[in-house]
Structure formats: C-alpha cells, structure tokens
Amino acid sequence: MSAGDEGIQEMNIVGKFLKLFDKLGGCNENEQKQKIEEMNGLIDEMSKGEFETISKTEMFDKIAEMIEEQKLSLSNALLLLKHMGYFKVLKGSCKCGFDGSSLKKIFEKIILEENNKKGGKNEKLWANICGCYVLLSCKPSPGFFCICKPFLLNAASVKEESEEVLKEVEMALLALSCTGFWQNFEKDLNLNEIKDIIKYHQIHRNLTPLAHQSAWKYMICRLNFENSLEGIMVNELHFAKEAAKELEELSKSVDWKRKDDKKEKETKEVLVIERWFGAIYDYFFSCTLRNEELAKLIASLVQMIRASRDNHKDICNGCLDSLRCAAENRNVEIDDLLKGGAVDAVLEEISQQSLNYWTYCCPEFFLKLSKRLQEEKKDEMEETKRKELKRKIYDKIEEEGFDDYIIGLEHFLFVEHFSLYYPGEKWERDFILL
Template structure:
C-alpha cells in the first residue's frame, strides 16, 4: 500500500504544469521561510518548461497583485519573492514572450517605489536588494521606463555587468544584469552609458569572459538604441564589428545546439533560445542598417545558408531566416546585387516551387520579390546608375530558373486571402508586380 505522501506526489504528477504551479503558489503563505524556498525551486522548474501560452495564463495581473499583497503582509519575505520574480523575468526575456500583465499590476508601482526608496538610503543601501529589484523591474516590464527609476536602474545594473570576476557565480550575476539591460535598451538615450557597454563588449572580444547570453544581451542593449539613434551604426560596424561577431556566434551555436532535443523532451535548450535571440536582433539590424560592408554581406549569406541547412531538420529556424531576409530586401540600403550574390534570390525561388507551403512563407516570398521588383523597376537619372540597374535586371533574369513566371501567377488567386491574414503589410494584387521586364 502506498504511503499518503506518495499518493499526494502521484496526484501532483498528474496535474498540468499550470495546475501544479498554482497549487504550490497557494501553499506559500502557509509555509515557513525555508519551505517557501523549496516550493519556489519547484515553481521555477515548472516555469522553465512552460511555453508562452502557459506562462501568460499563470502570470496575470491578479497573480502579480497577489504577490504584492503577500509581500506587504509579510507572509512572503521580499527576498523570497524576488527569487521567483527574477526567474519569471529571466525566462520571459530569454524566450521573447510578451507579458504585459506586470505593467498593469500593483506590484509594478510598488516595486518602483522600493527602488527609489532603497537608492535614497545611500550609506545604508542594501546593494543586493536594490540590484534584484532593478533586475525584476527591467525584466518583467514591457511599458516605457523613464525618469528617476531609469536613472537608478541602468547604473546599478552596469555596475554588476562591468565585473571582471570569472567565477561561475559572478558570471551568472553579470548575465542576469545584462539580460535586464538588453530588455530596456529602447528607453536609454544615445549618449548615456555608451562607453560602459563598449568596454564590456571589447573586453569580451579580447578575453572571452562572458556567457553567450550575456554577450548577446550586451549587443541587444545597444541595438535597441540603434533604432532611435542611427549615428550609433558607425560604432556597430567599424568599431565593434557587430556583423562579424554575430555571424561567429551563430556558427558556433549551430554546431552546439541539439536540434532534436525539444522534440524528445518538450523543453527548448538554452542554446536554441540564445540562437533565436541572435536572429531576432540581427533582423532588427537588417531592417534599419545603412552602412553595408563585406562583414554584413557575409552575415546575409549565412542566413541564406541556414535556410537550406534547416529546411528539413528545423523548419522554424528556416522560417526565421526567410522573415529576416524579407526585411533586408525592404531596406533600400541593402544592395540587390548582394541579394543575388548571397543566394537569397535562389533560396526564395526554390521555396516558392515547393508543393506544400505555409501561408506565412508564401507571404514572405511574395513580399520579398515585390520589394526587389519595385526597386529594379525604378529608373535612374544618372546614366551609370541606370546602366547598373539594367545590368542587375539582366543578372536577375539569368538567375531565376525557368517556370518562375508560372509560379508567381499561380499565387494570384490566393493573394486576397494572404493579405487578409497579414494585415500589417499589404501585398500587391497584380502578379505582374512580382515579375521583371527590360
């Protein structure tokens, strides 16, 4: 006969992850502090395995408000609550999950007050509590961060991120601080903290002292500011060599990721999540970049290569790359000639001829060719530029295999349906817009 606690454990195993999490959370108030930590370790393990839908269903405004309540009532010590909240923020940001519930909760406002109050203590300040509060606030929020709280959070986290200690514990602290900074890069002014983040990136390039996620996050802190301050691109391209570094990191991750692990365990490997974050940030760069050199050309070629490499064993990665190259084609600073030389035109043409295609990929392919077509059909006033445009169009004719026109025309009937499903962009309803004529 099973013992009572064995039966209880069996029932727990039969519950879904969200049900088990809710049960553990409800028990927190009735536990001693040491028992709370044990239960939170179990809760953190469940968070690691949750997908976006599960995480959103658990971490609602009501749950964040409840956490605020039990902190205020002192039934859950602040230090224990921060352990749980940091873990939620870590995986929310690592998995690129949009979680706006924190922004509308009582906990967000209370945490903001705690950051300001702790910072004002000066000599009596508890550095660990302040750092944990700043990390939670930065990792969990989606809304703007500005004013006094931003001026406290960024210096506090940079102080941690600048540590050169290479012990495992120190590396974890640096990783968490940089991950939090990466999430709030949008709200930081161009002139602020540029030297500190450059120092972190350059020191790593020389000494390899950061974890992969920490290094990626340092770049993210900069690249999110790049959208608002294009003058940063000179630093990106010629000083820090973003494209070269991103390409190297992706090539290393490709070798190290176990691409079948998720299918076998239902849990994404951390390396795969970092790989996706690199692609996400490179996509941001492709969308806005103006300086185009050999390093960026090679990065584009790597994306084309990944489309072919992952077409069979990881369609999701292949689709990410299709989307990024589609954005690159829309950016007029990306040369059509480079789209040809990189093999992008070939890869998109090959995909269009597949017998079964997801609507999203059909959309990306059509939008890619629409942008290329529009740019190639814009006549130039300068004779040399006009001659080059015609030369590239001839190359395009040679590059596209026979049957391209039939493929494009075959998609004409489904264009209204595709446009309806992708309202954020508009496809042309004329199939001739996707074709070329001299």
C-alpha cells in the same frame, strides 16, 4: 515523501506549481528556498501558455501580501520573481499581471527609498530588485527605468566568470534589452558601457549567448536615434560578422532533425536564435553604411534556412523575413545578396511552400529587388553593373523554371489577397521579368 508531496507528483505542471506556491507561507526560510527552487524548475518545463496561466495579477498580489506580513522574505521572493521575469522575456510572453498588481507598487516604493539613500546600498540586492521590476513589467515607468538602468549596467559590467556571476550578468543584460524604445526620445548616455561590454566579450568570450545577444539588442534599438552608432557597430564592433558567428555557433546546438511543432517547448538555443532575428531585421531596416561583412551574415541566414526548413519553420520564416527586409534596403548591396546565396535560398523555399503568409515573403523578396534594379543609374559603370545583376538574377529564376510560378504566386498574393486591404490599387503581374 509525504501524502501532500505524493499529490503534487500526480498533478499537471501548473497544478504542481500552484500547490507548492500555496505552501510557501507556512514554511521557514530554508524550506521556502527549497520549494522555490522546485517551482523554478517547473517554470523551465512550462510552455508560454502554461506560464501565462500562473502569472496573473492575483499571484503577484499574494506575493506582496506575504512580503508585507513577513511570511515570505524579500530575498526568497526575488529568487522566484527573477526566474519568472527571465522566462517571461525569453519566451516573449506579453500576458503578465505584474503591472496591475500591488507588488509593482511595493517594488517602486523600495526603488525610490533605496535611490534616496546617500550610501550603504546593497548593490547585489539593488540590481536584483531593479532586474525583477524591468523583466516583469510590460510597461515600466520611464522614470523608474532611469533609476534602475545604472545599477543594471553595473551588474552587467562585472568581469568575474563564475557561474553565479555569469547568470547575474545575463539577467542584467536581458533586463536592459527589454527597454526597447522607451528612452529613445533622449540621448542615451550609457552606450559606452554597452560598447565596452561587447568589446570585452569579443576578446575574452565571457558572456553567455543570451547575454551577448541582449547587449546587441539594447544597442540596436537605439540605431535610429544615435547618429554615430552605426559607424561604431560597423567599424568597431563588426555587428554583421559577430551576428553571423553567433548564429553559426548556436546552430551547432540545435537538433535540426527533431520533429516537434510545439514552439513553446523549444530549447534555449532556439529561443536565442529567434531573438537574434529581431536585431538582424532592425539592422537591415536601419543600416545606411556600406558594410562588406553583410555577405557573411546573409550566408549564415541562408545556411540556417536550409537547416531549419523541415522541422523549425519559425526559424526558417525569421530568416526569410530578414532577407526580405535586406532586399528592400538600398544600402544593402544586391551583389551581397547574390554572394550570400539569398536568391538561391528563396527560390528553393518557393518550390517547397504552400500558399500561406510566409509564401508572401518570397515573391516580395524579388519584388523589392525588381524595383531597385529597374532604377536607371546615372553613372555608366553603375548602370552596367545594374544590368549585369538583373541578368544574373533572371538567369537563376529561369534556370530553375520558377518564372511563371513566381508570377502566379505574386498574382495570388497581391491581386487576390492584398486587394482586400488596398482596394483600387494596381499591382504589376510581370514584376519578376525585371
């Protein structure tokens, strides 16, 4: 080991990364590749804050300069940039200097030049460039995304199951999942491709958990803009059943007893679980069809609340937020919330929490149910069912002795706290009495 390498060993993780980065320009291509593999390993060990320390505009400008001066090959640069983009999205980092850098302009130039070629494109290189561009951008141009999307879809549709291909598929789907609502103002003509990717996975189980979740996220972001999409998700792809199955499988790989409050150090499985909550919340928020599989999904969230309550509060809170959203949506049957155990789980959580933001989710869960159950039904059978559900829920609350406690929480949260934001608004203190 050289004296310089010994010095790197003694530095903190950010220092080690920057030291290796400074050495890239003076290496041949093979040495560069070796150092980049070390740098990618260091990125995997970083917290989100440490990553945001290195992903400054100055670093991307330096990479652009090295590419233009032929001190760093484009293929080696992509090895590093793909990994940085992957980490940025997986960790949910919003602080990345790529958008303001000269490297972004270089990528856009390459994308335009390659797109204008009549033929002879290197599909793998092209998909990597497009993937890097989308993953690293916080605000990518919709025009450039439209160019990139077909190539990312092609890369995501490869059926070969080698480790290298699975990683490329995962990267392409992760990039597609980043697009959020950018293209929702116009009809998405590529939903059939995503649907086929999900259906193929349901038969062959060929995708990684992150790739599978990313495919669903791409689709679910368009739920409010494609009238036929929910029918496909419910009747053909069975979103609720698939999401429940994924949560159960991922939970087997989580050490629920590990006491570690540092979210940045969470395992990949935990990060994928947290990404599922965004898709599940959006589905509960938007769904309009009766879905008999929702009780199973709710039961999976309840199981995860109980597993994560002590040592993984972010997961527990994500589950509670999803259940709160489900309680508000009139198209989610209250009976499914009861069958799935949501009422019991929220009551259990109330008994354990101190007053904080997430305590608000619990009484609001019952507030939403209360408002729905106070609505009289014109149909006599529906009215009978409504009264029966009211009694079941109140009996659970009374049996556990939480009626006065919930009213106290509601008074604190809504009267004392939210009156600051809604002056003059009158809040009902006895909402839980249904």
